[in-house]
Amino acid sequence: MLLYSRRGCHLCEAAEEAVADLLPGARVVEVAGDPELERAFGTRVPVLVIGGREVAAGRIDAAALAAALARGVTDPD
Numbered sequence: 001m002l003l004y005s006r007r008g009c010h011l012c013e014a015a016e017e018a019v020a021d022l023l024p025g026a027r028v029v030e031v032a033g034d035p036e037l038e039r040a041f042g043t044r045v046p047v048l049v050i051g052g053r054e055v056a057a058g059r060i061d062a063a064a065l066a067a068a069l070a071r072g073v074t075d076p077d
Helices: 010-022 035-041 062-070
Strands: 002-005 027-030 047-050 053-057
């Protein structure tokens, strides 16, 4: 589980809190400073990837994340 994020982004901060509460095993990946990640995500962060699939982006709060998890989104690893 990966959360692509950017420092100073209020949406990213909210997503990081939700992920820390509901998916404590997730890894936060900073996109700034990595040319490949900046090309892939630009300013379209936060982006949550589980099992290689993008499951949420933008406003990822606890309710949105809980809804995604309720739909059966899991990490097969």
